[in-house]
Amino acid sequence: MKRIVRNLLLDLLAAGLALTVFALFHHVLPRKQESMNIQTAAPAGKTAEGNEAVAAVPAEEPETISGTEETVTAAAETESSGISADAEQASFRPTVLTSASAGKSDTYSRMSSSGKGRNKNGKNGMNSKGGSALAEDSAASGDSTETADSVPIADKFSDFFTDTVVLTENSYSSPDLSITVSEMNEGSLTYYVADIYVRDITCFQTALASDTYGSGFRDSIEKMAVLNNALLAVNGDYYGNTNEGVVIRNGVIYRANPTDCDICVLYYDGSMKVMPGSSFSMEEAIEDGAWQAWTFGPALLDSRGEPITAFSSTNRIISANPRTAIGYYEPGHYCLVVVDGRGESSGITLPALSRLFYDLGCSAAYNLDGGNSSIMVWGDKVINNPSGGGRESSDALLLTEVRDYE
Amino acid sequence: MSKVRGFLNHLSTAFGIIFLVFLVLDQFNPMMNFVDNTISRWMLAAFCFSGICRSILSWSKNEQ
Numbered sequence: 001m002k003r004i005v006r007n008l009l010l011d012l013l014a015a016g017l018a019l020t021v022f023a024l025f026h027h028v029l030p031r032k033q034e035s036m037n038i039q040t041a042a043p044a045g046k047t048a049e050g051n052e053a054v055a056a057v058p059a060e061e062p063e064t065i066s067g068t069e070e071t072v073t074a075a076a077e078t079e080s081s082g083i084s085a086d087a088e089q090a091s092f093r094p095t096v097l098t099s100a101s102a103g104k105s106d107t108y109s110r111m112s113s114s115g116k117g118r119n120k121n122g123k124n125g126m127n128s129k130g131g132s133a134l135a136e137d138s139a140a141s142g143d144s145t146e147t148a149d150s151v152p153i154a155d156k157f158s159d160f161f162t163d164t165v166v167l168t169e170n171s172y173s174s175p176d177l178s179i180t181v182s183e184m185n186e187g188s189l190t191y192y193v194a195d196i197y198v199r200d201i202t203c204f205q206t207a208l209a210s211d212t213y214g215s216g217f218r219d220s221i222e223k224m225a226v227l228n229n230a231l232l233a234v235n236g237d238y239y240g241n242t243n244e245g246v247v248i249r250n251g252v253i254y255r256a257n258p259t260d261c262d263i264c265v266l267y268y269d270g271s272m273k274v275m276p277g278s279s280f281s282m283e284e285a286i287e288d289g290a291w292q293a294w295t296f297g298p299a300l301l302d303s304r305g306e307p308i309t310a311f312s313s314t315n316r317i318i319s320a321n322p323r324t325a326i327g328y329y330e331p332g333h334y335c336l337v338v339v340d341g342r343g344e345s346s347g348i349t350l351p352a353l354s355r356l357f358y359d360l361g362c363s364a365a366y367n368l369d370g371g372n373s374s375i376m377v378w379g380d381k382v383i384n385n386p387s388g389g390g391r392e393s394s395d396a397l398l399l400t401e402v403r404d405y406e
Numbered sequence: 407m408s409k410v411r412g413f414l415n416h417l418s419t420a421f422g423i424i425f426l427v428f429l430v431l432d433q434f435n436p437m438m439n440f441v442d443n444t445i446s447r448w449m450l451a452a453f454c455f456s457g458i459c460r461s462i463l464s465w466s467k468n469e470q
Binding site for chain 1: 415416419420421423424427433434435437438440442443449
């Protein structure tokens with residue numbers, strides 16, 4: 001008996017040591033990784049006519065992919081895709097985004113007129129969809145190809161932009177950007193909603209901890225916000241926790257290993273799509289002009305913009321927790337929501353978060369890293385109450401100015 | 407041979423503990439991908455290999 005106990009203790013010790021070494025290599029020790037070095041660009045047809053494209057437009061003639069004449073460019077030669085260009089010489093130019101369609105405009109008016117609640121055509125009885133709802137028609141939500149009757153966002157959202165910078169305690173507006181942050185208290189629930197309008201999609205950026213792509217790099221959201229002159233910042237998808245998933249940041253494709261997790265893609269034309277991992281194609285992402293892509297999820301609204309009531313995950317994940325999520329109304333109009341939890345605020349379940357985005361009027365919404373990671377920074381201050389004091393993250397979503405204003 | 411058998415016993419037990427820990431962690435945070443990453447897959451292969459070897463040695467011992 002003594003021998004068995006001794007052997008078991010020995011094995012426990014060995015397992016502990018192995019786990020420690022595993023953890024060190026898996027995500028503790030900073031390890032710089034190679035990106036795919038592919039710089040995406042806005043396809044010519046996805047921007048308003050006469051407007052310059054928000055894109056990394058190389059100074060040299062870009063090469064094309066698979067014979068298409070789209071302006072797909074790359075930062076460096078990659079043997080796998082045969083894409084080449086020079087990202088170092090890329091120059092960013094601001095654009096005027098276009099809204100997608102009349103249908104999306106309806107979403108905007110619904111939100112702006114009533115603030116909360118659905119429009120009269122809202123189909124509240126047609127929900128109860130599971131996570132597979134996206135698989136049925138992944139392109140329906142925030143389809144970036146709908147540009148037929150587009151209206152320049154500069155005109156559409158002109159009420160939200162200002163000629164000069166106007167900063168108040170909870171809002172900011174400039175010619176390119178408008179942000180309004182609201183603290184909401186509903187019973188035992190506290191959450192923060194940042195209502196965002198951008199004229200120039202390059203204002204919607206992501207930051208990497210230590211400005212380096214890899215695993216084990218972590219910074220506080222405040223630090224990333226300050227270093228990048230962010231007006232608003234929230235935590236991202238904590239891409240550094242795993243080597244799987246799709247990572248596109250500020251137009252650079254770092255990783256394209258889709259998993260079964262839903263993927264959220266924000267395009268140069270301002271549209272946002274949430275799709276199952278199985279539907280993601282890097283070639284399509286490049287062709288459509290992916291500006292950002294996150295892998296966490298799940299999708300919080302189905303392909304028709306209806307709330308999801310059944311999520312295929314463990315109870316622990318679905319239950320009330322602090323959350324961070326991004327919502328999409330139409331090109332140029334987004335919201336970021338951070339929900340406090342595990343304290344005075346109870347946190348929110350995934351179905352309730354889905355309902356929240358539905359009530360906000362979003363047509364697509366996507367869950368990002370939550371728990372202790374859920375942090376919202378306004379200026380250089382954390383405005384929510386992060387669970388456990390918050391934790392450092394490998395990336396952050398930022399709203400920042402790309403042009404200098406007095 | 408008994409030393410090899412003993413080593414395989416330890417190996418299997420340690421890997422068993424490790425994978426139990428992975429499964430528990432996976433319940434808390436599946437996004438960290440403890441179960442299905444490259445290192446885990448190699449460890450799983452080693453776990454299987456040690457288990458099979460142990461069984462073969464055990465059977466051969468029983469034969470004797």
